[in-house]
Amino acid sequence: MTAETKPTKRPTSFDVAKLAGVSRATVSHILNGQGSRFPEETRAKVLKAAGELNYQPSPAGRALVTGRSDILVILVPNTTFGSNLQDLVDNVTQRAAAHGLSVVVRFAGSNPGETLAAILRFRPVAVVDMGILGADEREVLHNSGAAVIPRIPASEDPTHDINHVIGRTMAKTLLRNGPRQLLYAALLDERLDPFGPGRFEGMKAAARHEGLPEPERIEIPLELERATTALAAVQAKDAPLAVGCYNDDVAIAVVAAGRALGLRIPEDLSVVGVDATAIGQLVSPRLTSVRIHNAPLMERIASDLASISHPAPAPPLPAVRADVSVISGETA
Amino acid sequence: MTAETKPTKRPTSFDVAKLAGVSRATVSHILNGQGSRFPEETRAKVLKAAGELNYQPSPAGRALVTGRSDILVILVPNTTFGSNLQDLVDNVTQRAAAHGLSVVVRFAGSNPGETLAAILRFRPVAVVDMGILGADEREVLHNSGAAVIPRIPASEDPTHDINHVIGRTMAKTLLRNGPRQLLYAALLDERLDPFGPGRFEGMKAAARHEGLPEPERIEIPLELERATTALAAVQAKDAPLAVGCYNDDVAIAVVAAGRALGLRIPEDLSVVGVDATAIGQLVSPRLTSVRIHNAPLMERIASDLASISHPAPAPPLPAVRADVSVISGETA
DNA sequence: GCGGATAAGTATCACGTGTCAACCCTCCCT
DNA sequence: AGGGAGGGTTGACACGTGATACTTATCCGC
Secondary structure, three states: OOOOOOOOOOOOHHHHHHHHOOOHHHHHHHHOOOOOOOOHHHHHHHHHHHHHHOOOOOHHHHHHHHOOOOEEEEEEOOOOEOHHHHHHHHHHHHHHHHOOOEEEEEEOOOOHHHHHHHHHHOOOOEEEEOOOOOHHHHHHHHHOOOEEEOOOOOOOOHHHOHHHHHHHHHHHHHHOOOOOEEEEEEEOOOOOOOOHHHHHHHHHHHHHHOOOOOOEEEEEOOOHHHHHHHHHOOOOOOOOEEEEEOOHHHHHHHHHHHHHOOOOOOOOEEEEEEOOOOHHHOOOOOOEEEEEOOHHHHHHHHHHHHHHHOOOOOOOOOOOOOOEEEEOOOOO | OOOOOOOOOOOOHHHHHHHHOOOHHHHHHHHOOOHHHOOHHHHHHHHHHHHHHOOOOOHHHHHHHHOOOOEEEEEEOOOOEOHHHHHHHHHHHHHHHHOOOEEEEEEOOOOHHHHHHHHHHHOOOEEEEOOOOOHHHHHHHHHOOOEEEOOOOOOOOHHHOHHHHHHHHHHHHHHOOOOOEEEEEEEOOOOOOOOHHHHHHHHHHHHHHOOOOOOEEEEEOOOHHHHHHHHHHOOOOOOOEEEEEOOHHHHHHHHHHHHHOOOOOOOOEEEEEEOOOOHHHOOOOOOEEEEEOOHHHHHHHHHHHHHHHOOOOOOOOOOOOOOEEEEOOOOO
């Protein structure tokens, strides 16, 4: 191979047409399926030619004429990127590829406007939102012509929100061995935390339901000394503490802080995390954690994804069932 | 807002031209930097009009005519996506935005060919590779016209590879309290592990250098029972074990397995992880871990990024200095 | 006064595609 | 025989941009 390498000219639909002995318009019609039905013979000729040339339509040309790209943006929260989200991204990537879409992963930056602008630049055909976007931002995307997935019923009861359910589950788990002073431990990080508020609300609701005082919110950095300081600040009362954590990571920090303060676990300090990470089950004491089953969400995303190519008018739109279970460890 | 929402027609360079009272060609010239030969007055008119309309050129149109998109792909290993990589992605995203590039994050799938094809579909102007791509794949990308970043000197000594350094550092740290039976613990996961081999090689080299037998490679799943089984299988000898781990996560699993086997840490079992994660410093015993300073890599990427717009011919290309330090914990 | 250089701006092409409107041909009905 | 119907196919336009080559006006030197 010489130093002078050609820019690898790719075949165009014109090349396919020439090889198949038809016009470019015919090629376009057949390859996009939408065309009035051509006889099987012509179809076969075109498909064979396209295959031989390994023809792949230019995304740029296509985007230019349709005003829309072949891109699907997945908007991912910028918090710790656990295997939970990783699996979801992989899954969506595969499904999208089956629809001929290219997936773009975008991390939600601390500047929402900038993030939105970056997404709009792609002119994506759809945006998968994990619950980061506000109603107005979803509106903007929708008006730009992008499908926002998963579609959310307009009048969704916030009580059915997955994070609300998680918060309630945490509180219930923490309280199953008698009343305790409830706390919600948020992640202290420069990054955004889109899910925290919902989980905190869920804990509050559960506390109200049990006739307990509203839980306090504390911020736990992922560093021993500062985490210990933060926990010590709320430890004054002599009632045993029960901390629902944003995360298994935060839960590990709370456990470490409790240990540093000489608290017995779970007698003096009980802790529940979220995500049921592998690490949480490997540390000592083993974490009690809320596992999120995202199969329903996956299913919903898949169906919404499918309805992009075949624009279904307006199916019943059942709400995503929040499916959650508790992994019992040694911390609650 | 009625149900009939216009697709939000965006301004084109023609609109700018009309508003500025010049031709579209003039707008194109001025906006693409060629405008040095236009008088200041005209420049100002065009720039003002573009600003007023908030004109942003269509990526599709631009890509169509240039044959290249405004996209920069970051290829990220599909292993646990730690804050290390997260920071790097954020950093690159910001820098790329300053160059007017859109960043696309792509996780390296288990199928390299598919990943490569997906990247090529974007016709990216550059690809940031964290050491996943092989020489042939880099060649393909280069031939397609994409800059591969960071550029690697052709005849790089594999001994200077960052992963090799990490492996050597692990071995040295594990051996600082006398000779032990060295092991390398790889992650058992369905995902690819692009960095493991280099780290293993580094440990082997260090062992040879010390006149010790070559370390064995074991696979440690992130699950207590199976991890324990895996560790027990190599524990037969009575010499104390010293395990260099792919990861802090793996290190935590090894520690847990050792605890399950009744081994004292670090007397019977010493462990070193990689990444110096926050969690590793919160568990008990606190992990000893190798921290990777990626400032040099960042710097290199930034400079390579800059040389895309201003195509520098061939600067000296200094190798990226592998900068590593050991966080001393309680496990080695 | 005149040829030629230079400045300022623009007409035009090319990129690759989707799709509308039109065309040709055959068949059938009256 | 004439004409409508309709299946099969295609020509032509539009999308928005970057860049080349070209035109026109101005100015300089002799």
